[in-house]
Amino acid sequence: MQAAQYIGNKQFSIIETSPIPPKDDEVRINVGFVGICGTDMHIYHGVMDARVNPPHTIGHEISGTVAEVGKNVSGFSVGERVVVRPLDYCGDCPACHAGHSHVCHNLKFMGIDTPGAFQNSWTVKARTLHKLPANVDLQQGALIEPLAVACHDISRARVTAGEHVVVLGGGPIGQLVALVAKSLGAHVLISEPNENRRQFAAQYGIDTINPITDDIAEFVKQWSDQKGADAVFEVSGVQPAVDAMVQVAAVRGRICMVAIHSQKPQVDLFQFFWKELELLGARVYEHADFEMAVDLVASGKVDLKPFITSISKLSDIGDAFASMDNNPIGMKALVSCEQQ
Ligand SMILES: [Zn+2]
Numbered sequence: 074m075q076a077a078q079y080i081g082n083k084q085f086s087i088i089e090t091s092p093i094p095p096k097d098d099e100v101r102i103n104v105g106f107v108g109i110c111g112t113d114m115h116i117y118h119g120v121m122d123a124r125v126n127p128p129h130t131i132g133h134e135i136s137g138t139v140a141e142v143g144k145n146v147s148g149f150s151v152g153e154r155v156v157v158r159p160l161d162y163c164g165d166c167p168a169c170h171a172g173h174s175h176v177c178h179n180l181k182f183m184g185i186d187t188p189g190a191f192q193n194s195w196t197v198k199a200r201t202l203h204k205l206p207a208n209v210d211l212q213q214g215a216l217i218e219p220l221a222v223a224c225h226d227i228s229r230a231r232v233t234a235g236e237h238v239v240v241l242g243g244g245p246i247g248q249l250v251a252l253v254a255k256s257l258g259a260h261v262l263i264s265e266p267n268e269n270r271r272q273f274a275a276q277y278g279i280d281t282i283n284p285i286t287d288d289i290a291e292f293v294k295q296w297s298d299q300k301g302a303d304a305v306f307e308v309s310g311v312q313p314a315v316d317a318m319v320q321v322a323a324v325r326g327r328i329c330m331v332a333i334h335s336q337k338p339q340v341d342l343f344q345f346f347w348k349e350l351e352l353l354g355a356r357v358y359e360h361a362d363f364e365m366a367v368d369l370v371a372s373g374k375v376d377l378k379p380f381i382t383s384i385s386k387l388s389d390i391g392d393a394f395a396s397m398d399n400n401p402i403g404m405k406a407l408v409s410c411e412q413q
């Protein structure tokens with residue numbers, strides 16, 4: 074079998090290696106497709122070398138087929154199609170004991186802190202698996218992980234039917250947040266400067282605004298019949314969006330911080346007093362978010378196919394990363410990791 078290793082400085086090498094037999098509580102997966110995430114792009118650019126310690130196999134947005142099961146594993150059998158919730162938690166810290174293992178004090182993110190999925194075969198703990206129903210193919214399966222991120226954001230912000238939801242930033246996660254909100258019956262607006270991304274949202278019937286040329290505060294007022302947004306998602310990571318998020322929020326609006334800001338943004342705390350706003354953090358996902366993501370795709374409420382910008386072979390993984398660099402508005406590049 075083959076594995077791709079990130080070796081630093083925007084380079085990958087393909088190595089010949091052997092499948093790892095599963096331990097008692099593990100499952101070995103024949104990898105189907107793996108998506109390239111924004112985090113993978115950060116790794117590729119070398120900014121996370123201290124954490125990933127190259128050479129290292131990365132990749133965490135994966136679908137595949139169960140190939141071997143450890144002897145204590147129940148509920149999964151060879152041939153079943155699955156996705157992986159790539160969180161390795163300790164099970165014995167205050168966060169884990171409180172039922173928040175996704176923000177475990179000792180959390181290891183699989184594919185960053187431990188070996189990942191850009192290889193023909195990946196061996197993982199059975200507790201990380203979720204089943205794919207027959208009508209969800211492996212290509213869409215590779216997008217369940219980012220969709221689960223969006224499901225977690227929506228659940229943190231407690232979005233319900235009929236509410237007005239503003240998403241600041243129309244990259245892959247922003248678009249998915251908007252789609253999950255829409256699937257729940259919310260009215261959704263994406264604020265995004267890039268025209269292609271606005272068109273991408275429009276094909277799903279989502280309202281859009283260009284925050285560079287339009288006054289977003291004024292627009293949201295009109296759009297929401299003077300009320301403002303019940304829930305706001307900051308998915309852009311830029312200061313103007315942090316300014317906008319408090320302006321567009323309704324009285325008692327919930328603001329969910331999704332983006333990872335590289336610098337500490339300035340937040341207008343006065344508006345938190347004035348409108349009794351609520352600010353919510355959101356990090357990765359829980360078991361229920363993955364189940365919700367699978368259900369949304371299986372039921373046809375969210376169609377992930379338009380997100381797939383390209384599909385490359387594992388041997389061409391370097392080109393796949395380079396093409397995301399050259400086409401930063403592309404939504405999702407997949408790498409086919411099935412053994413040739
Ligand atoms: Zn990701």
Ligand SMILES: [Zn+2]
Pocket residue numbers: 162163164165166167168169170174177178179180
């Ligand atoms: Zn823990």
